[in-house]
Amino acid sequence: MTAYWCERAWLGPGEVTAGVIVTIEGSRITGVTTSEVVPDGAFRLAGLTIPGFANCHSHAFHRALRGRTQRETGSFWTWRETMYAAAERLDPDTYYSLALATYQEMVLAGYTAVGEFHYLHHNPDGTPYDDPNAMGLALIAAATAAGIRITLLDTCYLSAGFGAAPEGVQRRFSDGDAASWAERVANFATGQPAKDEHVRIGAAIHSVRAVPRPDLSTVAKALPDAPVHIHLSEQVAENDACMQRHGLTPTQLLAEEGVLDARLSAVHATHLSASDRAALGAAHAYACFCPTTERDLADGVGPAAELLGDGAHLTLGSDSHAVIDPFEEMRAVELDARLATQQRGHLRAADLLIAGTSAGHASLGFDDAGRIAVGCWADLLTIDDQSPRTAGTGAGEETVVFAAATGDIRHVVAGGRRVDLDPAGVGGRLGRAIAGLEAW
């Protein structure tokens, strides 16, 4: 048993409590009590302790793009060419190295779980590796080594647009047909790596462009109890193409095909009609916003407060890893809504903390995480609330959401283990992994 004494801890909306003792056995919290004094043998966490964050949408290899997609002023095509150039160069070994370093950056930033939206399955020519899940296994091994829980969202990608065959590097993404995808994933989900309590296998539909209509339910049903994620209505062009093909919005298409339920995470959910929002809300689905990526890719600003009001859950992801900073993701939801509406005050700081923690973990299949409560995963993140950035800001929920930055993190406990990573070592590993991709 390990005991931590938190100077202040966030125990839920409105509940910042002084002097909280958290006891941990193995990976779980076994006690939460209060005390004005630090008990003998307890480790003192000075500052404000919150649950670890969930990064609900990650493409680990996009970390190689950071700082490289702006050449001159950059365009969408600059970004896409650079992304495909990275995707072409990876094999299971090099992807392990890059993902390990990227997941370590996440842990240093306070994420204790990641949802990896994984579609880089096969050899560059599209043939399977000897183990057809070699790339997914590399990602799981990287997460395990980094000390972050992973939900490997194995992604079905069959066409490059409505009805267009995969070309070039896209051949790496495709299993040929939905049945082949499902067979591979079924083996993956029942194999040894998935038995680790830190690992979940989930399913993902790349998008309504990349999976033909009849196959949508095949993907959703492949793993009946697991999370299902999809890129949804990120850009207006996708909506237009879907409407032209099916006479339905992407959300309506999912509803028609029985995919819209409480397991679903609609990633981005940027360009929605009022009835799309109502449908996502009625299903109590998750809307996974990735605001720093949505800024980078010029997607626009989604209706976060409206989705919450309609009954959906909000979650957050760093997606392309333009930055890895859960504090910026949280506040960006509110701040970008302000820019879009020229009005302040859409979401409470508590709403954004829930999105970053408990709702996020639940959307990855970890219902028992993201809260400092008995029985939950022992993920603790301690923020210096007296730093130059955070001092004088009230040491409450607003301090975490609107003032803090990753530089204010003092301690991370992930799954019961105290994180002891050297930032310089992580930087060096990232530098080598990205330099190793050549021809940048």
Added chain:
Amino acid sequence: MTAYWCERAWLGPGEVTAGVIVTIEGSRITGVTTSEVVPDGAFRLAGLTIPGFANCHSHAFHRALRGRTQRETGSFWTWRETMYAAAERLDPDTYYSLALATYQEMVLAGYTAVGEFHYLHHNPDGTPYDDPNAMGLALIAAATAAGIRITLLDTCYLSAGFGAAPEGVQRRFSDGDAASWAERVANFATGQPAKDEHVRIGAAIHSVRAVPRPDLSTVAKALPDAPVHIHLSEQVAENDACMQRHGLTPTQLLAEEGVLDARLSAVHATHLSASDRAALGAAHAYACFCPTTERDLADGVGPAAELLGDGAHLTLGSDSHAVIDPFEEMRAVELDARLATQQRGHLRAADLLIAGTSAGHASLGFDDAGRIAVGCWADLLTIDDQSPRTAGTGAGEETVVFAAATGDIRHVVAGGRRVDLDPAGVGGRLGRAIAGLEAW
């Protein structure tokens, strides 16, 4: 003489150079040469060294608002009430304490000069202090103690709206009439404190709402060679009221009154017509964007790339200090333009670095700052370009603008002096200064 050896240094657009020796005498750079080896006696700056940033628009007392204006979801009025509550409580001593800590936070974040838009002049009942510039002097003393250059932009504020008398705390802002403002400022600008090479006195018009039309040129002419700043077209309501009163946009009004010239910084410049932009461009005026505040206050997104294209200079400020982070200010200009247009690629990273450095310093009256060049102010900022955030991003301009955060700053040299501030001490000072305002 002091010598620094920079592992890499940014010497201008496109010019990241390895092995740069910068020699300094007093406050100025006296030599810039290259060498592969570190000379004897030189201090090694590992990473990427750039010039110090200029924070061109600051209301120092707003630092007390951080984390406190979001109650529940917050609104514009929550913000304004909290801001006025802070403004009511300050006197020269308490303002010195708060400004010292705030300017120290700026120095730690890489700012080496600040433009303080100062309108909190008088006693709470509107009567002058024994020294009518007591509050301005407190700000100058705070900047001097913090080691940051200051341009004290003494701000004329005469009415609370077009024709409305100042009320409540606004009485602190007003000198009664423009002649009284000009007389006070003339004494200020010729007094002893303004003779310090680290200090400039500039003039500011609070806004076209707060200074009647006939007085605009009085303010602009008061200090003929000094910078002139103004809040301009931050919100649509100001434009509408100006048009109703004068039949002119705020920019047109300034042009008519002879205030629109190359000394002028138009702060915010958010809601401009094409002809407003052309007029600011033709005058080669500065447009000072404050994107993190414009997000917080829901102002909207100004036309940065268009203003640059029209001939204006772009500069940056942290304004209300919702955050103090020059990296976030730089990238926010580009990222918010992407959100507003749903298109990538408006500004080059180099454009944003110039805005943050040389253009910014020039707009504060320091033409000889913001460049690593002989004769310039010796302001050096060294960024760890191999950190978890910055590693693998190319160690170039994009690394600084799109990847770095204040946590990556390794060394600051401000006006020739190496900064040796303890962050915990700065945090403590901020906490005490803000707690001391009572009734928060």
